[in-house]
Amino acid sequence: MAQDIAPQDTLEAEELALTATIRVAVPERSLRHDLRAVSMVWRRELIRFRSDRLRAITALIQPVLFLFILGTGLSRLASHGLPAGVDFRTFIYPGVLAMSVLFTAIFSAASIVWDREFGFLREMLVAPVRRWAIVVGKCLGGATVATFQGIIFLALAGVAHVPYSPTLLLVLAGELLLLSFTLTAFGVMMAARIKQIQAFMALTQMTVMPLFFLSGALYPLNGLPGWLTVLTRIDPLTYVVSPMRDAVFSHLSVSPLAAAALSPGITWFGWVVPVGLSLTIVAVMGAAMLGIGIAEFRKTE
Amino acid sequence: MTKAIEVSKLTKSYGEIEAVRGIDFEVAAGETFGFLGPNGAGKSTTIKILCTLAEPTSGTARVAGHDVVSERDTVRRNIGLVFQETTLDNYLTGEQNLRFHADLYGVPKAAFAPRLRQVLEMVGLWDRRASAVSTYSGGMQRRLEIARGLLHAPRVLFLDEPTVGLDPQTRSSIWEYINGLKKREDITIFLTTHYMDEAENCDRIAIIDHGKIVAIDTPEALKASIGKDRVQISTADDEAAARALAETFSIDSGLHEGLVTFSVESGEHFVPRLFASLPVAIRSVSVSRPSLDDVFMSYTGKTIRDAEASVGDRNRRLATRFGRR
Numbered sequence: 001m002a003q004d005i006a007p008q009d010t011l012e013a014e015e016l017a018l019t020a021t022i023r024v025a026v027p028e029r030s031l032r033h034d035l036r037a038v039s040m041v042w043r044r045e046l047i048r049f050r051s052d053r054l055r056a057i058t059a060l061i062q063p064v065l066f067l068f069i070l071g072t073g074l075s076r077l078a079s080h081g082l083p084a085g086v087d088f089r090t091f092i093y094p095g096v097l098a099m100s101v102l103f104t105a106i107f108s109a110a111s112i113v114w115d116r117e118f119g120f121l122r123e124m125l126v127a128p129v130r131r132w133a134i135v136v137g138k139c140l141g142g143a144t145v146a147t148f149q150g151i152i153f154l155a156l157a158g159v160a161h162v163p164y165s166p167t168l169l170l171v172l173a174g175e176l177l178l179l180s181f182t183l184t185a186f187g188v189m190m191a192a193r194i195k196q197i198q199a200f201m202a203l204t205q206m207t208v209m210p211l212f213f214l215s216g217a218l219y220p221l222n223g224l225p226g227w228l229t230v231l232t233r234i235d236p237l238t239y240v241v242s243p244m245r246d247a248v249f250s251h252l253s254v255s256p257l258a259a260a261a262l263s264p265g266i267t268w269f270g271w272v273v274p275v276g277l278s279l280t281i282v283a284v285m286g287a288a289m290l291g292i293g294i295a296e297f298r299k300t301e
Numbered sequence: 302m303t304k305a306i307e308v309s310k311l312t313k314s315y316g317e318i319e320a321v322r323g324i325d326f327e328v329a330a331g332e333t334f335g336f337l338g339p340n341g342a343g344k345s346t347t348i349k350i351l352c353t354l355a356e357p358t359s360g361t362a363r364v365a366g367h368d369v370v371s372e373r374d375t376v377r378r379n380i381g382l383v384f385q386e387t388t389l390d391n392y393l394t395g396e397q398n399l400r401f402h403a404d405l406y407g408v409p410k411a412a413f414a415p416r417l418r419q420v421l422e423m424v425g426l427w428d429r430r431a432s433a434v435s436t437y438s439g440g441m442q443r444r445l446e447i448a449r450g451l452l453h454a455p456r457v458l459f460l461d462e463p464t465v466g467l468d469p470q471t472r473s474s475i476w477e478y479i480n481g482l483k484k485r486e487d488i489t490i491f492l493t494t495h496y497m498d499e500a501e502n503c504d505r506i507a508i509i510d511h512g513k514i515v516a517i518d519t520p521e522a523l524k525a526s527i528g529k530d531r532v533q534i535s536t537a538d539d540e541a542a543a544r545a546l547a548e549t550f551s552i553d554s555g556l557h558e559g560l561v562t563f564s565v566e567s568g569e570h571f572v573p574r575l576f577a578s579l580p581v582a583i584r585s586v587s588v589s590r591p592s593l594d595d596v597f598m599s600y601t602g603k604t605i606r607d608a609e610a611s612v613g614d615r616n617r618r619l620a621t622r623f624g625r626r
Contacts, residue, residue, distance in 0.1 A: 024452075
């Protein structure tokens, strides 16, 4: 790596800056250079998130409405189907927690569409870095920002009578990170194709609500009509919501029978899908969509 | 002298539309070279190919000694780009935008801080480096983009219409920065413009029209090659005036921007004869030394504004024919 300048101290550097042209030799492309680009794209997402507090607050509104308004409103009605001592809000908490990262994750991918509209995407695409570096940086950035968002909502766990157990919180945060990554990858894959922000927003609205409602966030996955059983098993979000609920219920003091009724896990024709496999499915889907996203961006000029 | 840019038999077609139809030129290292032509003449397409943003249909182009197709990444490391549209992140500060660029281009970390200061001072934005770009004026944003294009010390800087959309004062201040930069940096500048007065700042210019280079030389040589003055008259009956010019003096004239326009040698001596023999009343007369406008007109048969109007017409016709795509 050629490097013609090595300033001894700042004063000397300042003098140089004022007199001679500073020689900068851009090095040959290397993995290290690509990783530096990944980290910059990632940091940019964080900087933007930090400077946009309004977004963090508005993104909280929807899950809060679901948990406290819908949850409280329905809890009297739902209490007949729940074992004594289990709050309806506790039951829906894992699903609403997943929802708290849904929009943030997909919308952080929308920034690619914005970047395209405002030209900044071009600055990234003409640089001498591999396209994957930009796409991976974007996904990691979106996942981090969405996980932060989820952690803010995680702080409200106590209000839904979910215990603040360190292991539980760690497990939930990890699952949120995985979910956020997959959702951002999904968003990035769409953003590679969709050039207008309006179209992107419309598509997001169209996808997010069915994903949420079919995930079993608001009802248990057992005893559903056949068609709904099939749809819930197709929804990728199910494979995160169920493990999250499993984690929450394993930290509650409820009878095993009640836990089995409320958090039955995902079954495929009667076979219970293990939590590990469930999360692996989500990770593999995320990786596949990331791969498609990278391939799409390679094609664009 | 090594060549900063070498272009040979370059063409580019988009479907049945030929944007660039076989151009050849060379730019020497250290030169400021301008591409002058109306919108739609093929300037932007050429610059895109040279910046590796588009692949040529045929022909070759080498920038800083490297082929733009087979050595794309090497070319990218050696060029700086300032596009027509701004490509800054408005949420970030000026310094953050440049830091982002340094990371994308792998600028050595030790060199970044002094280089940052140097380029920002060059464009007069050092004091504003910590402000978000959204608070910058249009001219400041353009200057920041020029600083960013220079940050990694490219051998060739591409400026695509660097002053388009800016007010006249800002335009001239941008030019002061560009001219100052030529003195301080060891760099070749390739720019496109459709402003005649800006082309005067270049060491050499190529006039491009309908995808072909029609003339290429220094601005002085191009103006000298015409040798005639431009006369524009406003008359009571322009058609009669044009007929009379053709019959009496055998001069071809054209109607440009509402004025009968023609070229003659030593115009100031011709005007008295014109008054004596023209059968229609003359309302006003102007005689001017050849400008790049006249150069453009003599090579393409129209003024650059006429050319843009006709390109507009053609594009509208194409749009109607093919529908919106």
